[in-house]
Amino acid sequence: MTGTVITIIGLSLIDAGAGLIAGNNPDDPGYGNLSHIALAGAIILLIVLINRFAKGFLVSLAVLIGLIFGVVVAALMGLVDFAGVGDAGWFGLARPFYFGAPKFQAAAIISMCVVMLVIYVESTADMIAVGGLVDREPTENDIARGLAADGLSGILAGTFNSFLDTAFAQNVGLVQVTKVRSRFVVTAAGIILVLLGLIPKLGAIIAAIPGPVIGGAALVMFATVTAVGIRSLRKVDFDGNHNLLIVAISLGAGMVPVVAPAFYDRMPDELQIILGSSITTTVIIVFLLNLLFNVWTPRDPGQAPPDQAATPDGLPATSP
Structure with a gap:
């Protein structure tokens, strides 16, 4: 089961990576722009070269270096628009229950329960995938704690006027590409995300990164997840x-x-x-x-x- 789940996670995400590069609407005149594809290809090539010729800590930064390189090149190509940075404020805090006090309706509760079940299945698959990458199969307690965190994040999301969130399967590939497996790194990333939410200007800078830049790095990560799943199926x-x-x-x-x-x-x-x-x-x-x-x-006696x-x-x- 593990290998199949990891493989489908990677395969299902490749479409999203391609969409970031080429666009999501084939009828758009800019769909499949050759300059966007070339930019993503250059980022992928740089990540490959770093993994081939660099050593040690530099290898773990391959994706980040690729992203920085991509942003610089994209800026020279005129693809980066920082107009939103100037319009964003320096500090922002979401007001709880901005749209009013919560109301409990049976139809909405049932719908959200179905959505949460889907989220739980995907989160479980992500935890299994990460376990395969770090050679440590998650226990029932590990999965239970992870799903409890998912539920808590859903409560916080509703309180602060947002949608239900889910574990981001795209990040599974980062574990394999960067070889970074520390929970402290994940905690630091969480703190950074909180700061991005509290300081809109920082969030606007991240939002200004062009799709082809993110897509180039994403394709490497998504394909890596697929390869890990295939490796698991070999067993x-x-x-x-x-x-x-x-x-x-x-x-x-x-x-x-x-x-x-x-x-x-x-x-x-x-x-x-x-x-x-x-x-x-x-x-x-x-x-x-x-x-x-x-x-x-039933099995044969000798099987x-x-x-x-x-x-x-x-x-x-x-x-x-």
Whole structure:
């Protein structure tokens, strides 16, 4: 299950990275601008060169260096607009319940519960993905604490007039690319984000970074997540069982919302929320198929269970 989930996280995000570079509307005259694609390609090339020729601490800064390089080049190309920085204030504080006291309506509560379930599934997948990157499978307590933090952030978001938030799967790739695994770094990043929210001018500077710059670095991170998922699938035993079918159906169904965004448009809104997420769809299907084929199916007396079977290269097998 782990390898399939990590793989779909990476695959589902590549579309977002490409959209940042080329644009999201094919009818836009500026869609697929060659200068934007060239800029993103130059950033990717720089990240590759740093990883190839640099050593030590510099390698962990490859993505940041690529972003700084991209912003400088984009500014020379006239793609950076800092007009919003001048208009932004120096300090801003959100007023709790700006739109009025909270009201509890059954329909809204049910809808938000469905949304939170989807968020929880995706957050769980992100935690599993990070566990695969750091060679430490998350325990039930780890996942429970992570989901509790998700719930708390949802409460704070509602209090301060924002939408429900979720773990950002795009950042999973940073762990592999930068090799930075410290929780203190994550804490420092959280503090920086708080400052960006309290000081609008800083937030406006970050918002001024052009899409092709972010997209170039993002493609590296997203593709890295995909590669890590494929590496994890290498440990799965595909001989004499249905694991290949499980992976194939799960990934195929998960890619549908990515390659055909309007595929589920005629379904009820509740189902669209669930099936419209490639990560949620994959997690649900791989979980159910794994139960069907590897848990509930009687085994031959001489057949080893999935967690004891050996792969051809001698690695212990895992669930898909």
